Amino acid sequence: MTTTLTRSLAESVQVTRTAARTLAKLPTQAKDAALEAIAIALEQNGDRILQANQKDVEAAKSAQLPIAILNRLKLDRNKLASMVAGVRDMVRLAEPVGITQIHRELDTGLTLERITCPLGVVGVIFEARPDAVSQIAALAIKSGNGVILKGGSEAVNSCEAIVAVIHQALKEAEIGKELSVSPDAIQLLTTRAETLAILQMDSLIDLIIPRGSNQFVRYIQENTRIPVLGHAEGICHLYVDASAEIAQAIAIAVDAKAQYPAACNAIETLLVHAAIAANFLPFAVQALQNHGVEVRVCDRTLQIMQQCGGETKELLQATDSDWATEYSDLILAIRIVDSLEEAIAHINTYGSRHTEAIVTQDPNAAATFLSDVDAAGVFHNCSTRFADGFRYGFGAEVGISTQKMPPRGPVGLEGLITYKYRLIGDGHIVASYSGKDAKTFTHKDLT
Amino acid sequence: MTTTLTRSLAESVQVTRTAARTLAKLPTQAKDAALEAIAIALEQNGDRILQANQKDVEAAKSAQLPIAILNRLKLDRNKLASMVAGVRDMVRLAEPVGITQIHRELDTGLTLERITCPLGVVGVIFEARPDAVSQIAALAIKSGNGVILKGGSEAVNSCEAIVAVIHQALKEAEIGKELSVSPDAIQLLTTRAETLAILQMDSLIDLIIPRGSNQFVRYIQENTRIPVLGHAEGICHLYVDASAEIAQAIAIAVDAKAQYPAACNAIETLLVHAAIAANFLPFAVQALQNHGVEVRVCDRTLQIMQQCGGETKELLQATDSDWATEYSDLILAIRIVDSLEEAIAHINTYGSRHTEAIVTQDPNAAATFLSDVDAAGVFHNCSTRFADGFRYGFGAEVGISTQKMPPRGPVGLEGLITYKYRLIGDGHIVASYSGKDAKTFTHKDLT
Known part of the structure; x- marks a missing residue:
């Protein structure tokens, strides 16, 4: 140049x-x-x-x-x-x-x-x-x-x-x-x-x-010192809790992965509570495969799938690097966890703070997940794919931010706006408000 | 380490x-x-x-x-x-x-x-x-x-x-x-x-x-990739407009420079409209010098001061580098400008977007200044030293930010807070809202 x-x-x-x-x-x-x-x-x-x-x-x-x-x-x-x-x-x-x-x-x-x-x-x-x-x-x-x-x-x-x-x-x-x-x-x-x-x-x-x-x-x-609004990664998770309704969890998993896999709000990893794994996974894997999804599974998932002996296609084994990968494609990693806490810890370790969802009928589990998961969007019983400015009703989306400070998540017009402070006085000086005989501020909000 | x-x-x-x-x-x-x-x-x-x-x-x-x-x-x-x-x-x-x-x-x-x-x-x-x-x-x-x-x-x-x-x-x-x-x-x-x-x-x-x-x-x-809240510089200006009340302008200039010169919201440069310079500057310079301020002046200011022949101490001439310097000390640069627009242009060039003030009795000049000056704080007829979380009524100040994006200016507790989006559904999937027979969103704000 x-x-x-x-x-x-x-x-x-x-x-x-x-x-x-x-x-x-x-x-x-x-x-x-x-x-x-x-x-x-x-x-x-x-x-x-x-x-x-x-x-x-x-x-x-x-x-x-x-x-x-x-x-x-x-x-x-x-x-x-x-x-x-x-x-x-x-x-x-x-x-x-x-x-x-x-x-x-x-x-x-x-x-x-x-x-x-x-x-x-x-x-x-x-x-x-x-x-x-x-x-x-x-x-x-x-x-x-x-x-x-x-x-x-x-x-x-x-x-x-x-x-x-x-x-x-x-x-x-x-x-x-x-x-x-x-x-x-x-x-x-x-x-x-x-x-x-x-x-x-x-x-x-x-x-x-x-x-x-x-x-x-x-x-x-x-490559710039100018502030950047955007996100480099979208590693989103769906956690199917012990108390999930199975049909609902399957529908949400399929939607969150397969409805538009290239989107940043599509999931990359499905976490499943051990207590529901044997009932949920055989159906879920089949539904995902029917939608063309390649699944990569942890050892325990593989065991369950082999025991049930259904008509699933051959399964690839997930390695540690799968948990940190954004496929942006019809590929999904599956991992069994023993508790809600383990699911949250996995998400807080590997997630990119974009959008994370739980499926459960247990209100306490939902409350803990929504509170403890560190992400711009925390969802309960719905697809991560809803994380979007249009769907949120912002009218338009400037971008999705995964930074911690606002603006965070889907950002509408708000992301193009800042503010300034205007102070109007009549000769006011700070010296009047210090030392002895200092005036005090009224700090009265006006309507 | x-x-x-x-x-x-x-x-x-x-x-x-x-x-x-x-x-x-x-x-x-x-x-x-x-x-x-x-x-x-x-x-x-x-x-x-x-x-x-x-x-x-x-x-x-x-x-x-x-x-x-x-x-x-x-x-x-x-x-x-x-x-x-x-x-x-x-x-x-x-x-x-x-x-x-x-x-x-x-x-x-x-x-x-x-x-x-x-x-x-x-x-x-x-x-x-x-x-x-x-x-x-x-x-x-x-x-x-x-x-x-x-x-x-x-x-x-x-x-x-x-x-x-x-x-x-x-x-x-x-x-x-x-x-x-x-x-x-x-x-x-x-x-x-x-x-x-x-x-x-x-x-x-x-x-x-x-x-x-x-x-x-x-x-x-x-030296960090972590977001930083703060500001490196505070080059603030006071602009004394043609229609300023002279006594008020002098009091504000003294307060904005000398009340606490080490503060980031103290002024470093005083801009004076040519039409008021001969009436304002001799008194202002004397008042500033009485408060121990060393002034560094432009050629035109020097001329005026020599013509009035008052009892001011010897004056240093300002160079271009003075306009870009934060003294953080009892030193003030003074420059005469021919118009409000020239003052605004000077501020938008040399200011650090911290706090900028105008003294004027002309509401149009004030409105133009408050609108066109690009800074976190734009003040009219008061001292720049008011730019402070306590004085703004925020109760405490985390810091002052000169970035353009919020949080900007004096930042209170708000600077330590972010938000998350919680979405609660009952099995909702995005597929229902696309293609033919797509459901539509209601987007109804709840109280």
């Missing part, structure tokens, strides 16, 4: 930063009008977007990219309709900026407010899926942030077409309006060199959101 | 982690009873603590440590009384754990809750001031966190005595009680090798809070 690139890129990120400062102050109506203009433009320019996408798809086929990437890359009328609906959903979300979180009189005439505000400029770096572009742009507009977008190189034509449509919509919506969203607030990068360069721009970019594989997220985390 | 040290230290941090898990679940009454027991023990063991402190003070004198360190190190009856009061203040604070932030029906029988919970184990590394020990221990107990404390080597006897008193109080309070705070929840380290070792324990420690000089905080930030 050349110094020239870095310098001109910093200038163009500064353009987005300046546009973001205006965007941050726009009233809800102005932001929502921009979102509706984008939704209409996406509807009207479907052909243009699909044609650009066709180029990417053909190039991907020539390059013999894996079918999974092709599927994520390829747009169609349904995906376009979802993109439009996603932008319109954002209009319905509550305004996240300018919310008063604290309003307190510190003393007569000295008033503190804590007010939500946008972060500034967010860098979103994602792989493949071009439909993410409109969603990210809409999230940025609603939250009052500028955004620097970088899609996967295989989706460059699609991303450029979508951003061109968004820019055109914003340009047209600007005409004759005093308050409008500048197209400069949304900027697309197209080269890897630019991505590497923006990771160093900690004075211009406030948050990086990587969306992609584990290796991709870890690479970003290790 | 030897491997043996690291291994045995990890084991003892694990002891604190285990104690913290129990502490996390204690009801408010049990935590408050422990706090009251500590307050009483501190009152009763004042002599023991002061004797230990005397040893540290004598050693510090022999080592000819600077007077500022001696003052922070030395305990007396007043400081002891403040320590006791600080612990009792914690009893009065609202319970931060177990608060329901979200309670939402996702569908019939499928209920989501977001509940606050402690972080786990917090590492607090501080320089000198032994009175910080009781405050940190009290914060940890109230927030349900275990804490690993490391004080400055010059305060080792004092810190050991205070922790011994706290441990004894907790041990006695434990007797005959089912629910109590284990002394293991609070652990003191005494060597630098141990500090370095815990910075690597990212699976055992959830947050590091460094309290000390800029260099100290920056060293911690650069």
